[in-house]
């Protein structure tokens with residue numbers, strides 16, 4: 210588990226990258242269509258500008274999801290040992 214400071218509204222994928230997490234091919238998407246950047250957010254988060262039916266879900270695409278209001282620290286749990294995205298928990 211990695212703990213990193215963040216600002217409300219900051220992009221969750223960028224926060225994860227700051228923790229050293231590499232998301233394969235994310236630079237070619239970054240718009241919510243490939244799902245490679247999915248992570249689980251404890252307490253839920255809201256994706257912006259894609260599917261309304263995922264709002265508030267725990268499993269989100271981090272490239273289109275800001276840090277929820279009120280959060281100043283997030284915990285990232287990277288499950289794969291080679292730092293390639295497997296599953297994550299914020």
Ligand code: FES
Nearest residue numbers: 238241243244272
């Ligand atoms: S990078 Fe493709 S959905 Fe997030």
